[in-house]
Amino acid sequence: GENVEQHPSTLSVQEGDSAVIKCTYSDSASNYFPWYKQELGKRPQLIIDIRSNVGEKKDQRIAVTLNKTAKHFSLHITETQPEDSAVYFCAASPGNQAGTALIFGKGTTLSVSS
Amino acid sequence: NAGVTQTPKFQVLKTGQSMTLQCAQDMNHNSMYWYRQDPGMGLRLIYYSASEGTTDKGEVPNGYNVSRLNKREFSLRLESAAPSQTSVYFCASTRIDRADEQFFGPGTRLTVL
Numbered sequence: 001g002e003n004v005e006q007h008p009s010t011l012s013v014q015e016g017d018s019a020v021i022k023c024t025y026s027d028s029a030s031n032y033f034p035w036y037k038q039e040l041g042k043r044p045q046l047i048i049d050i051r052s053n054v055g056e057k058k059d060q061r062i063a064v065t066l067n068k069t070a071k072h073f074s075l076h077i078t079e080t081q082p083e084d085s086a087v088y089f090c091a092a093s094p095g096n097q098a099g100t101a102l103i104f105g106k107g108t109t110l111s112v113s114s
Numbered sequence: 115n116a117g118v119t120q121t122p123k124f125q126v127l128k129t130g131q132s133m134t135l136q137c138a139q140d141m142n143h144n145s146m147y148w149y150r151q152d153p154g155m156g157l158r159l160i161y162y163s164a165s166e167g168t169t170d171k172g173e174v175p176n177g178y179n180v181s182r183l184n185k186r187e188f189s190l191r192l193e194s195a196a197p198s199q200t201s202v203y204f205c206a207s208t209r210i211d212r213a214d215e216q217f218f219g220p221g222t223r224l225t226v227l
Contacts, residue, residue: 042220
């Protein structure tokens, strides 16, 4: 089955710096890679996702890159702000069929200090 | 649209007690999921239901049962709670045309003493 590794487990940056979180996956059949942000005591919220037919996707200050050959994908946050502080989870999914489960990484706690 | 709702928000049980966690969605989604979240472990899939009338085991099903009551509702039952089941439980659902984009409920924080 799929296994997702996420690094680092904690990341501290100064406001305005960039943050990069990396994930690797094991199942070459996986073709959907979402990123979720979870604030303390709240539910995970989808912030960006990428499918295996593209290599990079951007949405304002966040971007995700995918290297399918190497089986890794990364989240990039530029110009970090204190409100970016949260736990970030990557996930991988083998397909778009009904009932396809997401396999999550263990999370990265991002702290942005002002 | 309330989205995905879960009850209760908090629950404390004694070892051996039973309880049912409720989940409902009003987005006409086909598939529903139950995850547990423990510190440092991420979200782990307990059970899922691809469609009404079907259920399947996930990564950590032991000690749990589920019921897909209808298209809207998917419940998780602990028959004999154990301290190892202390966790935050999240329900999620996906729509039929984007089966991999999951929407999460607010979670249930369960403590088993």
